[in-house]
Amino acid sequence: MLTLLLHPVRQLFGAVLANDSPRQVAWGFTLGMMLGMVPKGNLIAVVLGILLCALRVNKPAGLLAVALFSAISPLCDGLTHKIGDRLLHLPNLQGFYAWLYDQPLGPFIGFHNTVTIGSLMLALYISYPCYYGAKLAFARIAPPLGRWVVRYRLGRALAGAQFAARFGG
Template sequence: MFNFVGKFFKLLNGDASPGQIALGFSFALFIGLTPFFSLHNLIIFFFVFAIRVNLGAFFLGSAVFALLAFGIDPLSIKVGEYLLNDPDLLSMWTELYQSDVWRAFKFNHTLLLGSVVISILLFIPMLFISRFIVSTYRVRIMKWFEKLKISKMLKASKFYKYYERLGE
């Protein structure tokens, strides 16, 4: 737990741009909220490794969203069930299921479809919110904390040197 919190603050205090960290958290929505062994997750991993995304934020966000997924799964199932049972969309789902490519994505499963839709809907808000949080933290909280006497004392202690060695 201590190591997890330490890595999170090291990520926030690091050199990565807020946009890269925000993209990492946003792509982590898909990996964390959806069932892991899905074809669409290969596509997400491709995007993460192809563009400039902070991998620490991506893997940290994936772990956090995977824990949150247990609470969100009932909602995901309801969304997927609603979409799959909608009479207006029934012919589209039938046509997609006839194609081998779309059948491989397994969007006929309520949990998978619902969690992908929720991840798509939350992607842009997560991008802006996490970028705002990281930028605000770096401008206000980090600089304020560095000026405190207690933080200067902590940086001089053996505890802080141990903390820095954990991050390496």
């Protein structure tokens, strides 16, 4: 039972203290942000989830971002609906949307839903600031957190032996 409760904390330590570069952590966080922003149950979310699992990015950071942005994204539904409504009513793209919907997997993509396309566009728009911010945050947080893990027995127990050994514990 205690292991089940401490598993998310260990995953958080794993995201920060892993042997990944700041770029890998930032890309994992950014892909997780995009997956968390997009409504689930369509092909876009499936493709983003496959990318998060298949690419060489930090998966705990990505899963943390998915959880964080999945909780935040319903608050942005009004904005994403307006963005998606504007995109779906562009006269130049009406033929493309009709062609896409008529394809075999077209209805499963989710481009006919205003919130889905608006969330995807908003996630693409904020992806670079998210990447840059996560990269800077990881570069600042990882060294002090690594020293804290080595200093305290509770930190070594939470992080696990592999992370404590990396920092000389």
